[in-house]
Amino acid sequence: MSAPAHAASVDSFKARADAALADPNLKIAIDRTTRTARQKREAAVADWPGFAKARDLGRRIKDHVIENLDHYLIEFERNARASGAVVHYAATADEACRIVIGICRDAKAQTVTRSKSMLGEEIGLPHAMDEAGLTRVETDLAEHIVQLAHDRPSHIIWPALHHKREDIAALFREHHHMPLNGDDVGSMVESARRELRGSFLGADVGISGANFLIADSGAVCTVTNEGNAELTTTIPRVHIVTAGIEKLVPSLSHAFVLLRLLVRSATGADITQYTTFHCGPKQSGDLDGPREFHIVLVDNGRTRMLAQGLAAMLRCVRCGACMNHCVVYNEIGGHAYGGVYPGPMGSVLTPVLDGLAKSRDLPNACTLNGRCQEVCPVDIPLPTMLRGWREKSWAEGLEPKTQRSFLGLWAFAATYPFLYRIGTRLAIRAIRLFAKEGWISKLPLASGWTRYRDFPKPPARSFFEDYRAHNRKTPS
Known part of the structure; x- marks a missing residue:
């Protein structure tokens, strides 16, 4: 086989x-x-x-x-x-x-x-x-x-x-x-x-x-x-x-x-x-x-991990709880991680063992929901460490130029609230056009998501619109 x-x-x-x-x-x-x-x-x-x-x-x-x-x-x-x-x-x-x-x-x-x-x-x-x-x-x-x-x-x-x-x-x-x-x-x-x-x-x-x-x-x-x-x-x-x-x-x-x-x-x-x-x-x-x-x-x-600020990872008792509760591992399994250790703990350890340049995708694949730390029996701050690898990857210029350009564009829009709100409204209304019976099976620029699962139809209004509407209804 x-x-x-x-x-x-x-x-x-x-x-x-x-x-x-x-x-x-x-x-x-x-x-x-x-x-x-x-x-x-x-x-x-x-x-x-x-x-x-x-x-x-x-x-x-x-x-x-x-x-x-x-x-x-x-x-x-x-x-x-x-x-x-x-x-x-x-x-x-x-x-x-x-x-x-x-x-x-x-x-x-x-x-x-x-x-x-x-x-x-x-x-x-x-x-x-x-x-x-x-x-x-x-x-x-x-x-x-x-x-x-x-x-x-x-x-x-x-x-x-x-x-x-x-x-x-x-x-x-x-x-x-x-x-x-x-x-x-x-x-x-x-x-x-x-x-x-x-x-x-x-x-x-x-x-x-x-x-x-x-x-x-x-x-x-x-x-x-x-x-x-x-x-x-x-x-x-x-x-x-x-x-x-x-x-x-x-x-x-x-x-x-x-x-x-x-x-x-x-x-x-x-x-x-x-x-x-x-x-x-x-x-x-x-x-x-x-x-x-x-x-x-x-x-x-x-010992290199001690110098890199990863000492807490040495607490790990290899129980596997972090991967059992990881939403990413539960979708793709262990082999997709490529290294010996899969899941959240692997996403921290593999850059140490194989080098960040070869494994920078692993920290970026995490949703940072914090469930891994919540169930860790020795309270390893895995999300914090994964963010640390992301920051190091960015500082060393390891991300593709297209990704850096896109994030730069997003950061520019985020510094102008009016522009950001307009863009959010337009994006929500455009995405809703692709929905059928509450779900989206194909969405431009999101094929990585919709190729194997449907995307939920977003609500008609953004969070900021709902928040302002709620405040107008609530008496001061």
Whole structure:
């Protein structure tokens, strides 16, 4: 099965978004998942009276760590080494991949299992492993689907959100060694379990991410719902953790505050099925565990974000709530964003990772309605940061000349109220001429809107006209 038309093979954001809007099945798939996620989160938050206080505490914990990052890095490294772990530092994505590939080669690894990790996707680890000739097995169910489809994740919690159940069943029939018993979810999960079991048992190296790095113990926390991470990190003789340096927390109690916020915001549950803490390799008396335990701490632009005024973005716990509630993401899905991280958080992070010149369309695609910050469990001011990228893009002259000229014309008209009101009246009356039964299916200069949806017929009078009429009727 080939990658969908809205994947990154289409160059520009506008082209990718256009292709996504033209795909009715994608819209159905997005709605099914994100609507359920929004409902579950709302219920979980409503059922926890202390959510607001915990959210404020979570924000303060993350800000404290960011402000004292050097201290907690040193403490974590010292305690991790004391437990028997080998700690590596990587300044860039390429360096991180080289370290991981080197560990695999030193272990003479043939098969490597990997549990879901957005940091791994960010640094391009799957591609690097494939290029190195390693047999890579993605063990998360959704990542397994994405790997079989030669595709990319479209959501940070549900990577295969863009695939329908029928397409997944066809993939499993094509690639799984044992016949699929049925197209229902249970049968497909059982098929994946059978297919992956041998890889779990035979892997030489297991690679995981980390939801939290506990500074005072050197432990690594993973949060999953499938148990695949435990099989990935426990059975192989070598376990490699790749984690961004912002994942640090001072202690276990701080981690539990953030865990309660993360899970409710991500899936609407009180806690995940599997919350596991790994602390060093197998010790004398342990029944299981790896013989080698490596932790690769990755910067990849994070310290640069501190200098760019984006420190608050380092609070992010990767819950996905911002994209579940984003009106843009819910129309175009994750692939249209082009980078590793979609949605509002991706629109802030991608200019850091790929450069603003390549990704200036992302901040401009946002409606700035503020819903993303409202639902963020650590109160990241995403709209403010997106406005900051817009301002930087304008200051650096990255917008097309036609757009700058149009905005200049609009700014000129806005400085003359009489001229602006006349133009507004004329525009409203002209637009209304294209309406039929309350909707406009085709509108000159607005084909980007009307190509895939109708435009609502505007009211007969502008807001200013209604406002003046209201004031005339209201007694002073």
